[in-house]
Ligand SMILES: Nc1ncnc2c1ncn2[C@@H]1O[C@H](COP(=O)(O)OP(=O)(O)O)[C@@H](O)[C@H]1O
């Protein structure tokens with residue numbers, strides 16, 4: 001067994017390969033764009049397992065892991081945790097789920113994340129759902145989120161927006177150049193956003209069934 005887990009790695013050892021590559025959709029967009037909210041809706045309708053990289057990191061931070069302090073400081077500061085930590089958590093969660101369809105929410109956040117996931121798993125996303133939302137709207141939503149997060153304050157938010165623009169948007173542009181981005185106007189009300197989201201998943205189901 002590799003340090004990344006049994007199934008979703010492209011190890012040469014044939015027994016570690018799953019029968020079929022899982023379906024992965026990356027769900028990207030700035031802080032407060034509505035990724036988590038819409039993932040919960042997609043799960044209800046389309047049978048995916050939702051994996052929020054941020055939630056996995058927060059759980060790891062609270063588990064007393066040796067990386068806890070590092071994760072805590074990086075999240076507070078809006079920095080992106082090294083992929084060796086995040087990819088491992090994602091792979092464990094994928095294996096544990098027993099599912100073969102995943103929404104990976106809030107990852108990859110930079111080029112290093114993207115390249116590491118691809119080289120460790122050999123998985124390319126089916127598509128990238130991109131929640132496009134103006135910064136003022138995202139700021140308002142994050143400040144009203146009320147989930148007790150250490151990074152939902154104006155100082156951390158400013159840093160997160162900067163990191164998003166400098167490091168995360170280029171990943172979205174990379175996938176756009178490969179024709180994989182499905183862009184949604186995320187400034188609309190939740191129900192309207194979900195109507196647009198649904199269309200992309202319905203056409204994927206139709207494609208798979210065809
Ligand atoms: N379309 C929307 N319109 C208004 N508020 C929204 C919308 N989508 C999500 N929210 C709210 O905004 C906050 C951030 O949403 P969340 O799904 O946690 O975003 P993200 O995971 O992208 O940071 C939450 O309080 C959520 O209830």
Ligand SMILES: O=c1ccn([C@@H]2O[C@H](COP(=O)(O)OP(=O)(O)O)[C@@H](O)[C@H]2O)c(=O)[nH]1
Pocket residue numbers: 029030031032035036052053054055057074075076077078079080081082086105106107108109113151160
């Ligand atoms: O792949 C990831 C996902 C999240 N984070 C960290 O976790 C924070 C919160 O991420 P989350 O996706 O929960 O925030 P959201 O976009 O939902 O507000 C980020 O700012 C980063 O510091 C990270 O380092 N790598």
Ligand SMILES: [Mg+2]
Pocket residue numbers: 035036052054106
């Ligand atoms: Mg979120």
